[in-house]
Amino acid sequence: MGIGFSPAAGDALLAWLDHLRALDGASANTLSAYRSDVAWFLSFLHEHHGESLGLARLATITQPDMRAWMAHERGRGLSARSLARALSSVKNFMRWLAEREGFDPTHVLAARAPKYTRKLPRPLTEEAARAVIEQVDLQASEPWIAARDAAVVTLLYGCGLRVSEALGLTGEAHPLPEVLRIRGKGDKERLVPVLPAAREAVAAYVASCPYPPTPGEALFRGARGGPLSRRLIARAMERARMSLGLPATATPHALRHSFATHLLSAGGDLRAIQELLGHASLSTTQIYTAVDATRIMEVYRAAHPRA
Structure with a gap:
């Protein structure tokens, strides 16, 4: 099915995306996902009703319409997780449109997302995380x-940075301060304490790098002097995990998960960890409570005497 809908609906979608960009600071990737989700929804309604739906017609969407759309999306191969995300996008758009146009969006908002098992992050043990850094x-x-590679992975594990955040550092970041100001997803700023090991690793990289740190240019450079790509860090991590016999889940992002899980295991406050990670919602950070509980139960089952 091609994407097609009325000009009025298309204009409303663009206005909503502009609203999210201007007021909520949504990232380019988030906006792209929202655009795709809602465009497919509007296109389905266009095909389903055999007519171009204007804004007045969108105000009359029914529960059967929502069920038909969700069944269609599953039929074209969308997973339960992806459909739940798409439904969230549609609800956000329709809630905004209802406030602007003055109609009741209850039939859309009442639609229930399909249930799915949320995948838990797979953190490394503290020993494995240290071994990865040494191997890299x-x-x-x-x-x-x-x-360079050791400095990047040390930042991922030691500061809980996303790969994009570490590679987004520029020459002004050297020497690393005790507290680093990071601009993360949604252009949101947060302050992250920098461990001495991370400062030392970055200093060692800069001292040996043939390209001196330059304001406005990437701190971490590729072999020819351009910005370091995340693909090369993924490759370095892959080589390290193969050498150490670690599972395929030992990815660069797993180091960030490990940072959070190990902090929680050491008694870290969940809201403080939320701030350090830059999660917009505490529910995202709460995944780590399940990870920690799983680890505790594994230890319990292994150690508890059986009758």
């Missing part, structure tokens, strides 16, 4: 590249 520091042919 040994495996590159060029000493400065080894130091």
